Amino acid sequence: MEIDFDKRYPVRASPEQAWAVLADLRATAGCWPGAAITAQHDSRRFDGTVSAPIGLLTTRFDGHVELLALDALRRELRLAAQGVDQGGSSASMQLTARIEDGETPAACVLVGRAGIALGGPLAQLDRRLLMSTSDALLGQFAERFRTAAAAMPAPTSALARGEASPALQSAGPDSTLTLMVQAGQAPGAAFAAKGAAGGAATSGTAAGSGAVRRAWAALCNALGGGGKT
Numbered sequence: 498m499e500i501d502f503d504k505r506y507p508v509r510a511s512p513e514q515a516w517a518v519l520a521d522l523r524a525t526a527g528c529w530p531g532a533a534i535t536a537q538h539d540s541r542r543f544d545g546t547v548s549a550p551i552g553l554l555t556t557r558f559d560g561h562v563e564l565l566a567l568d569a570l571r572r573e574l575r576l577a578a579q580g581v582d583q584g585g586s587s588a589s590m591q592l593t594a595r596i597e598d599g600e601t602p603a604a605c606v607l608v609g610r611a612g613i614a615l616g617g618p619l620a621q622l623d624r625r626l627l628m629s630t631s632d633a634l635l636g637q638f639a640e641r642f643r644t645a646a647a648a649m650p651a652p653t654s655a656l657a658r659g660e661a662s663p664a665l666q667s668a669g670p671d672s673t674l675t676l677m678v679q680a681g682q683a684p685g686a687a688f689a690a691k692g693a694a695g696g697a698a699t700s701g702t703a704a705g706s707g708a709v710r711r712a713w714a715a716l717c718n719a720l721g722g723g724g725k726t
């Protein structure tokens with residue numbers, strides 16, 4: 498059985514505050530009822546559990562999450578998740594979520610599109626029951642997300658306001674670089690070489706490396722990575 502969701506939730510927080518939550522996979526998972534990150538293998542791969550009430554039953558899925566992309570300029574996250582329960586049911590999900598500007602600087606919209614595939618005994622349940630359960634869980638998630646976003650400190654940097662700094666424009670919107678910021682890692686020679694080839698082909702490796710270092714500093718300020726150059 499396949500179920501698709503396309504949701505929009507208004508959030509009473511700035512886009513920067515909401516992005517600070519969405520860009521942190523642990524914080525986002527903490528907003529989902531019954532979900533928890535149990536292990537982190539690297540900046541992209543995680544293990545986790547999700548417990549969900551379905552009718553009179555509560556099922557628990559153990560599985561894996563892979564962060565496919567994290568784009569700070571678009572304020573967009575893409576991930577894939579899959580898991581199984583002890584009853585032989587399986588579930589997988591492809592999710593794209595992003596933060597859009599609201600009607601005022603202090604408001605935004607959480608936009609999410611998900612495709613969920615169910616297998617095993619769970620897929621034999623009534624579709625309307627599964628849809629209503631999912632809608633209720635999504636509503637709870639949205640409320641928790643709003644609370645978490647509103648609790649975030651107000652942004653101060655140009656990048657946090659969604660403006661690309663010259664350094665970041667030179668380095669390019671590299672999702673992997675953003676992921677490294679989230680993981681507290683500093684970009685190495687590979688990123689310097691990539692920045693030199695893509696953003697400063699005529700200036701040599703040193704110019705590319707400087708652009709990446711400046712981008713790194715800007716991303717750290719915006720996302721709170723706290724990394725060192």
